[in-house]
Amino acid sequence: MTETVIGILLATLGAGTPLVFAALGELVTEKSGVLNLGVEGMMIVGAVCGFAVAAESGNLWLGVMASVLAGTGMALVFGVLTLTFQSNQVAAGLALTIFGIGLSAYIGLDYTSVALTGIANIHIPVLSDIPVAGPLLFSLDPLLYCSFLMFAAIAYFLYRTKAGLLLRAIGESPESAVSLGYPVIAIRYLAVLFGGAMAGLAGAYLALVYTPLWVEAMTAGRGWIALALVVFATWRPGRVMVGAYLFGGVTIIQFHVQGFGVDIPSQLLSMLPYLATIVVLVLISRDINAIRLNAPASLGKAYHPSV
Amino acid sequence: MNEETKGLQPRLELRGITKIYPTVVANEDVNLKVYPGEIHAVLGENGAGKSTLMKIIYGVIKPDRGQVLWEGREVQVTRPAEARRLGVGMVFQHFSLFETLTVAQNIALGVDEPFDLDRLSKRIGEVSRRYGLPLDPQRLVHSLSVGERQRVEIVRCLLQEPRLLIMDEPTSVLTPQAVKKLFETLRRLAEEGCSILYISHKLEEIRELCHNATVMRGGRVTADADPRQETASSLARMMIGRELPVCEHSVSTAAGPVRLLISGLNRKSDDPFGTDLKDIHLEVRGGEIVGIAGISGNGQQELLVALSGEKPLDKRDSAAIKIDGVEAGHLNAAARRDLGLTFVPEERLGRGAVPPMSLSENTLLTGHRGGMVRFGLIKERKVRDFAEQCLRDFDVRCGGVQAAAKSLSGGNLQKFIVGREILQKPKVLIAAQPTWGVDVGAAAAIRQELIELRNSGLAVLVVSEELEELFEICDRIVVIAGGRLSPVTAAADTNMEEIGLWMSGLFPGDGERERSDAVADASSR
Numbered sequence A: 001m002t003e004t005v006i007g008i009l010l011a012t013l014g015a016g017t018p019l020v021f022a023a024l025g026e027l028v029t030e031k032s033g034v035l036n037l038g039v040e041g042m043m044i045v046g047a048v049c050g051f052a053v054a055a056e057s058g059n060l061w062l063g064v065m066a067s068v069l070a071g072t073g074m075a076l077v078f079g080v081l082t083l084t085f086q087s088n089q090v091a092a093g094l095a096l097t098i099f100g101i102g103l104s105a106y107i108g109l110d111y112t113s114v115a116l117t118g119i120a121n122i123h124i125p126v127l128s129d130i131p132v133a134g135p136l137l138f139s140l141d142p143l144l145y146c147s148f149l150m151f152a153a154i155a156y157f158l159y160r161t162k163a164g165l166l167l168r169a170i171g172e173s174p175e176s177a178v179s180l181g182y183p184v185i186a187i188r189y190l191a192v193l194f195g196g197a198m199a200g201l202a203g204a205y206l207a208l209v210y211t212p213l214w215v216e217a218m219t220a221g222r223g224w225i226a227l228a229l230v231v232f233a234t235w236r237p238g239r240v241m242v243g244a245y246l247f248g249g250v251t252i253i254q255f256h257v258q259g260f261g262v263d264i265p266s267q268l269l270s271m272l273p274y275l276a277t278i279v280v281l282v283l284i285s286r287d288i289n290a291i292r293l294n295a296p297a298s299l300g301k302a303y304h305p306s307v
Numbered sequence B: 001m002n003e004e005t006k007g008l009q010p011r012l013e014l015r016g017i018t019k020i021y022p023t024v025v026a027n028e029d030v031n032l033k034v035y036p037g038e039i040h041a042v043l044g045e046n047g048a049g050k051s052t053l054m055k056i057i058y059g060v061i062k063p064d065r066g067q068v069l070w071e072g073r074e075v076q077v078t079r080p081a082e083a084r085r086l087g088v089g090m091v092f093q094h095f096s097l098f099e100t101l102t103v104a105q106n107i108a109l110g111v112d113e114p115f116d117l118d119r120l121s122k123r124i125g126e127v128s129r130r131y132g133l134p135l136d137p138q139r140l141v142h143s144l145s146v147g148e149r150q151r152v153e154i155v156r157c158l159l160q161e162p163r164l165l166i167m168d169e170p171t172s173v174l175t176p177q178a179v180k181k182l183f184e185t186l187r188r189l190a191e192e193g194c195s196i197l198y199i200s201h202k203l204e205e206i207r208e209l210c211h212n213a214t215v216m217r218g219g220r221v222t223a224d225a226d227p228r229q230e231t232a233s234s235l236a237r238m239m240i241g242r243e244l245p246v247c248e249h250s251v252s253t254a255a256g257p258v259r260l261l262i263s264g265l266n267r268k269s270d271d272p273f274g275t276d277l278k279d280i281h282l283e284v285r286g287g288e289i290v291g292i293a294g295i296s297g298n299g300q301q302e303l304l305v306a307l308s309g310e311k312p313l314d315k316r317d318s319a320a321i322k323i324d325g326v327e328a329g330h331l332n333a334a335a336r337r338d339l340g341l342t343f344v345p346e347e348r349l350g351r352g353a354v355p356p357m358s359l360s361e362n363t364l365l366t367g368h369r370g371g372m373v374r375f376g377l378i379k380e381r382k383v384r385d386f387a388e389q390c391l392r393d394f395d396v397r398c399g400g401v402q403a404a405a406k407s408l409s410g411g412n413l414q415k416f417i418v419g420r421e422i423l424q425k426p427k428v429l430i431a432a433q434p435t436w437g438v439d440v441g442a443a444a445a446i447r448q449e450l451i452e453l454r455n456s457g458l459a460v461l462v463v464s465e466e467l468e469e470l471f472e473i474c475d476r477i478v479v480i481a482g483g484r485l486s487p488v489t490a491a492a493d494t495n496m497e498e499i500g501l502w503m504s505g506l507f508p509g510d511g512e513r514e515r516s517d518a519v520a521d522a523s524s525r
């Protein structure tokens, strides 16, 4: 029994982690006032680039780096379009996703039948062998630890540092920030690039850890869920984590249910994680005051300081 | 230069500052000197280029030409952080605050020192005690009144121990009492040796406070004067090139029937940071102008959207608003206009007019009732005639009816919008901040127009933050504070002091309210 529970928990962590990366990255981007709807596109290009580089070089960590760079590169395109040329953020983000899906299919043509051994779980002598705590805490894969670190770092950055305060302030009122003398566009660029790097990492996790192979459109809408997570988590990192693991958990449970051969069409069951995540988050985030306090007021609006 | 400053080195000197925007020369060859301990006024109409000049000093905007000298040395101020390092502090006309952050966090973003909110909060406490500017560092800015927000900006400057403090139109948001307190603080700062650049278009204030004045018009300096030696009218001549226009105002003759009746209007604001309306009672009769005074953010927006019909009330509250005796609370804006109500919103571009569309297209926005549309088709001729009449009758200066709304100056666009509404022969006119951001000449024309409307029997309700304006045109005045209305009083029976006190929420309670609604109910039946 404990075996099964531990198995489900581990699988939940694994299924939730791509969302953790992607949603935390998008959260930072949106906190600066920029809405990047291209998460899905950045994520899938990250996935295919990571997989291709890992397959060619045989080095999984080179693959992870390639994913991060690919995600950042996609974000840079978005940044140039929306921050330098002031084009519409919604349109540019949608275009980025469509572009990313196409581009990844093209890059991935030669890799659809390649098999890789994914990034292995770590093993710490003694610690990893403790019953229950060992497998749950001390023998996960390195990227999973990385996602925990990212969460802690982002939460600390946003709520404990002046730079984080400034990022939130810019998301609320770029006009005020400019009159105080802050370089709004440059800071928004950094936030957008960070979001891209994190989406790339999410792609790496999918293609090099979670299911170490390349399948076209393998992100399966997770980028969109990440976007929804950010909104329904009212832009708070802790709630993003809850939402991500909730999604992961329901995904795993519905797999098990399908495995038992319950008489529900599998398509309906596959819907469940998406539905459950959104319903739960909507329910916990109905407090309009909390939304007003945490939502970046300038989100999605082009801003160009005139000097 | 006057006697006190002769021989001293100016703390700040501007030489030949020029700033050119694509459409307008905002500053042209501006020279200015400010001495230590001097309170120096920069006087000018809306659009004269005052804010631009101040932002140049503070390093927010780069001038195209000209020199800035700080204590005799030429400096290049390219960023506000550099200005702050020199000792320049600025309180912006449109505050540079972040609503969802606390006072201490806001201040932390505007001072250049290591990030330590606890230490900063202590220092905020010290400075605010020292200058009598009470502030709670933990409060969120959105919960502060406008006056308190200004205090945040001032304390933020004072923390840096500035040697030059720039105040851009600081009193436009304050009650007369709060203005007095602000002046005390500024005088005290000046005595301590701080120079102050005081921007305003209010002549009396400048005569009371400032030692020197630089007058600007159309981006240029038109005069340097000692305001204590000048009269308001001589300053006005320097500022606008002629006498201040005044409205001809006679006491309202017999009040007509009640055209607009608000009784027991309660409403929670949609915006969690907004103000809830509590038990609003008011009547406006034909042939009178009623003014609603108050500091912005006290429920004006909520009241206006409830009255205009942009956010209609629930069906069961529909009796709370009656237009010409008809229950209208649940009706939308179009249906209310059909009953004879018109509304001139505060935001001219976007709410009063569609910015990129021509004036003639903009007349359709509310004028479509007057036979301009048949079978869903626009009758171009009729629309154009109407627009032309509007431009003619109301002296709108622009490139004709095909000019885009956004190409008009604030004053002309406002005259157009007011004209468009008036030509539709309404029974009730509600105007929000009718002369906000409008030049003095156009403002006087608009006020005169409102008075003439009143004389022709219309019921006029004006919501304004400018007390002078309300006293100039209103027959009766009421104050909105914290979502409540004060008692209504005849303008002749009160004064700015009393209204100012009421604006801070201190007015006699419901017991003394004019129970006019009972009478009104009877007369409207």
Ligand SMILES: Nc1ncnc2c1ncn2[C@@H]1O[C@H](COP(=O)(O)OP(=O)(O)O)[C@@H](O)[C@H]1O
Pocket (backbone or CB within 6 Å): A306, A307, B021, B022, B023, B024, B025, B026, B044, B045, B046, B047, B048, B049, B050, B051, B052, B053
């Ligand atoms: N960023 C800008 N771009 C173009 N024109 C501007 C800009 N800022 C101000 N202006 C114009 O410059 C002129 C001076 O504006 P401003 O300095 O704000 O005047 P004031 O503060 O005296 O009312 C106005 O005509 C205004 O429309």
Ligand SMILES: [Mg+2]
Pocket (backbone or CB within 6 Å): B050, B051, B052, B093, B168, B169
């Ligand atoms: Mg100004």
